Amino acid sequence: MRIISLLAGGTEIVCALGAGAELVARSHECDNPSWVKKLPGVTHPAFNTDVSSREIDAEVNRRIKAQEPLYIIDREKIDRLQPDLLITQAHCEVCAVTPGDVKKSGCAVTGTKILALQAGTLEGIFQDITDIAAAIEKPQTGRQLVAAMRTRLSEIHSAVKPKQRPTLVVLEWTEPVFAMGNWGPELVEFANGELLLAHKGEHSRAISWDLVRQADPEYLIVAPCGFDLARAKREITVLEKYPGFHELKAVRQGKLIFADGNLYFNRSGMTVIETAEILADILHGANLHKKTESFAKHF
Secondary structure, X not given: OOEEEOOHHHHHHHHHOOOHHHEEEEOOOOOOOHHHHHOOEOEEEOOOXXXXXXXXXXXXXXXXXXXXXXXXXXXXXXXXXOOOEEEEEOOOOOOOOOHHHHHHHOOOOOOOEEEEEOOOOHHHHHHHHHHHHHHOOOHHHHHHHHHHHHHHHHHHHHHHXXXXXXXXXXXXXXXXXXXXXOOHHHHHHHOOOEEOOOOOOOOOEEOOHHHHHHHOOOEEEEOOXXXXXXXXXXXXXXXXXXXXXXXXXXXXXXXXXXXXXXHHHOOOOOOHHHHHHHHHHHHHOOOOOOOHHHHEEEO
16 A cells, blocks of 8 residues: 655654655655655645744634645655555644645645644544554554553553652743643643643643643643754744743742644654653653653753
């Protein structure tokens, strides 16, 4: 089977199911496992993303209102590769290519199965794994993979359950401020934290900075969507402009953490388990993830 994945989480799942050799192309965001970066890329952003978070948000909103694309799809390359399966996502029109984007691009996908992942919760991610496994004729492998992930999440929770639950706020964008949503609150529960300003299973949403000040959490984790750790750390200049930032309990006590949102906190793939480990390490010093310091740094 010839597979093209236009979603980083989808690429992770295909590889975890043992079908990585069947991938013939990927999106510009697919980077895990690292060898997939050698595959041809068939998408790229439609605008410059190396600007401020405020400018990115403004341009995304402008393009959505004007019905302009957020991503450029290499239609000719996809047509030449003739995939049997094309993996997209339907959960969010901003974070990755959707089936509608593929249709608008004019790809000649007759005979190609288009699978749109729809994860907004952990159960949704498990269902996406099951659906991909069925599409590539590995249903038993899919069931085993989901069972192993459930077991690991239970192990993480058991390791930290006896500890006191600290309060935290997780930001998925800084200008404007967006609080964590989707499957994130569930991961915090497994890591035995008390997440504030979040709604399980709902899209990440814009909130006022005053709500963060009022919540005054013990931990403040900043993991902007699509930003790696180095890019996330640059958001300190944005946060420092907000009134009362330096008076927050988390900031005063050295519990402001910048994290890799792109690979972990915002990705609906195999790294959700590692995200739960990283959260447990941050909140409880659990030492469950051997490379937590590589992906989450105290500021």
